[in-house]
Amino acid sequence: MRRLLQLTFAAALLTGVSAPASAAVTICLGGGCSAQPDSNVLVTTGVPGTTVSGTLNNAPGTVSFTSTEDLIGLASGQARVGAVDLSLDNPLTFTYNDGLISALEFNIDALTNGNVFFSFSGGDSDGQVTSLYDIGKNGSNFFNAFDGTFSSVTMTFTDGATVSDVGQFRLNVAPAVAAVPEPATWAMMILGFAAIGFSVRRRKPVVRVRYA
Structure with missing residues (x-):
């Protein structure tokens, strides 16, 4: 007995210490600041709505871009998504619908100077919110997110920033991991x-x- x-x-005791560990996404600025992800995101041009859908060129699954304002795909090939009125002011969420992302690269083409911050959902980076990053109206504001895993990222533009489009999305799909008790x-x-x-x-x- x-x-x-x-x-x-x-x-x-084991029940009390069994909470899963979390990992923070690392953000770096500038094209080439991290290894380029493998898969291009593709969208269909000219389809307006609060959601624009896309696919990957060399991996299964779909992606979606969502906002509270109407969006439109601006180019076939590498994804470029912006607002129908050509000035994106509201938060934009990018989601991989069929799993987790382990690395993501994209470019914010800004119309005016300002700031942006990122909020992550899903994976081991669920709930992470970053500090503010500068974006300039020079047409080249590349960001890379890696290390942690996530299913979606929301970019929120602040301090006067307005955006023409967000594009050149590339990502790595995180490998599926078998459940371990x-x-x-x-x-x-x-x-x-x-x-x-x-x-x-x-x-x-x-x-x-x-x-x-």
């Missing part, structure tokens, strides 16, 4: 086997008497 109580206590799950399995063994051990043998 003492051994059973010890196992119960160990399981409780958490330590608490293993502990509870061990506890269950121990309880079964304890009950079998405590069971009194049945003596059968056969009369001639």
